[in-house]
Amino acid sequence: MATHADLPTSRRRVLAALSAAAGCGALCSCGGGYVVVVWGNVPVVSASQPSPAQPAPRPIATTYARDLVHPWGLAFLPDGTALVTERPGRMRLVGTDGRLDEPISGLPAVDARGEGGLLDVALDPNFSLNRLVYWSYAEAGTGVDAGRNGTAVARGVLSPDGSALSGVQVLFRQVPKVDSTAHFGSRLAFAPDGTLFITLGERLSRREDAQSLANHLGKVVRIRSDGSVPADNPFVGQAGAAPEIWSLGHCNVQGAAIHPASGELWTSEHGPQGGDEVNITRAGRNFGWPRISYGCEEGAPAGACVPVGGQTAAPGLEQPLTYWAPAAIAPSGMAFYTAALFPQWRGNLFIGALAGRALWRLTLVGDGLVAREALFAELGERIRDVRQGPDGALYLVTDDEAGRIVRIHT
Numbered sequence: 001m002a003t004h005a006d007l008p009t010s011r012r013r014v015l016a017a018l019s020a021a022a023g024c025g026a027l028c029s030c031g032g033g034y035v036v037v038v039w040g041n042v043p044v045v046s047a048s049q050p051s052p053a054q055p056a057p058r059p060i061a062t063t064y065a066r067d068l069v070h071p072w073g074l075a076f077l078p079d080g081t082a083l084v085t086e087r088p089g090r091m092r093l094v095g096t097d098g099r100l101d102e103p104i105s106g107l108p109a110v111d112a113r114g115e116g117g118l119l120d121v122a123l124d125p126n127f128s129l130n131r132l133v134y135w136s137y138a139e140a141g142t143g144v145d146a147g148r149n150g151t152a153v154a155r156g157v158l159s160p161d162g163s164a165l166s167g168v169q170v171l172f173r174q175v176p177k178v179d180s181t182a183h184f185g186s187r188l189a190f191a192p193d194g195t196l197f198i199t200l201g202e203r204l205s206r207r208e209d210a211q212s213l214a215n216h217l218g219k220v221v222r223i224r225s226d227g228s229v230p231a232d233n234p235f236v237g238q239a240g241a242a243p244e245i246w247s248l249g250h251c252n253v254q255g256a257a258i259h260p261a262s263g264e265l266w267t268s269e270h271g272p273q274g275g276d277e278v279n280i281t282r283a284g285r286n287f288g289w290p291r292i293s294y295g296c297e298e299g300a301p302a303g304a305c306v307p308v309g310g311q312t313a314a315p316g317l318e319q320p321l322t323y324w325a326p327a328a329i330a331p332s333g334m335a336f337y338t339a340a341l342f343p344q345w346r347g348n349l350f351i352g353a354l355a356g357r358a359l360w361r362l363t364l365v366g367d368g369l370v371a372r373e374a375l376f377a378e379l380g381e382r383i384r385d386v387r388q389g390p391d392g393a394l395y396l397v398t399d400d401e402a403g404r405i406v407r408i409h410t
Contacts, residue, residue, distance in 0.1 A: 185253045
């Protein structure tokens with residue numbers, strides 16, 4: 001087992017805080033109130049929690065809405081209704097009773113092949129005043145780009161009755177378009193300053209481009225809500241660099257959430273075969289793909305995995321907060337829990353898993369991981385998105401031909 005001194009600095013800080021809280025000058029034994037948890041493949045000792053005076057509310061999973069075709073993203077409106085996207089190209093309004101309205105009109109065409117189609121959806125921070133809705137999608141190329149596609153982001157004004165979008169504008173197009181039907185990324189997250197983060201995959205066939213600042217492949221980008229580039233983006237003014245880029249070296253980022261205290265962007269990312277990650281995605285950082293990875297090449301036989309890039313760490317390349325190896329979970333949408341309905345979950349990060357068919361709960365101290373566990377595996381469904389509802393419940397979007405929205409409540 002790794003000793004306290006063997007662990008990276010950020011993890012030692014977490015353990016030191018836990019040790020101090022327990023009144024121990026160094027690592028305590030299991031009899032002293034510590035338990036062993038798993039951090040990627042690294043065993044970590046953390047403080048066990050005392051039994052609460054009142055039993056924690058028991059979470060119950062029930063169907064909230066059904067008969068959705070490969071739903072992908074979910075966004076709650078101020079009145080408690082929600083918008084949900086379906087990958088074939090439909091966006092629907094979901095009533096507070098779970099009833100689905102007819103598809104909303106006004107959306108542009110999508111390239112619904114493979115992993116592509118209509119993907120994430122997000123509300124403008126000032127939605128109550130401007131009714132602006134943003135969505136990401138796979139956009140087919142034209143002219144010299146015929147047969148290719150790429151991730152695009154558009155916005156439009158939602159009508160008062162929720163039936164139509166007007167004034168539609170395309171704010172961002174991933175460059176270049178690629179002949180691929182995979183790794184679109186596409187999660188959207190608004191920062192506290194009103195800027196918009198967009199996660200972008202490297203399109204599978206172009207993974208080396210994740211290390212190039214000259215394109216948007218394998219990047220997280222940051223734009224203003226009108227599509228313009230913030231002057232404080234980390235590569236603005238650098239020769240040959242796309243000014244929208246926030247971070248680079250990503251494989252396929254399909255989860256994004258803003259930390260409720262720090263305001264920082266956290267993301268979840270697919271690895272190759274294993275090596276799925278959670279990262280704190282800071283400005284200008286290089287997250288290593290495909291130079292380093294905790295995953296191996298697709299199709300590698302069990303027991304014969306060589307990490308993509310031949311190594312798991314290198315100078316100047318970021319390490320994940322946590323990772324899953326050797327088995328992949330295919331992490332997707334994620335959300336921090338801040339409500340009062342489940343007090344035992346406050347401050348936790350929840351991540352949906354597609355291949356893993358579960359909801360992962362990460363317990364945190366500051367920006368350090370204490371423990372993680374898989375929940376609701378009994379559902380047996382691919383969880384594409386996770387959102388906290390205005391009622392304090394968690395809402396899970398399941399990706400299937402007959403997908404549904406599952407409500408986690410008391």
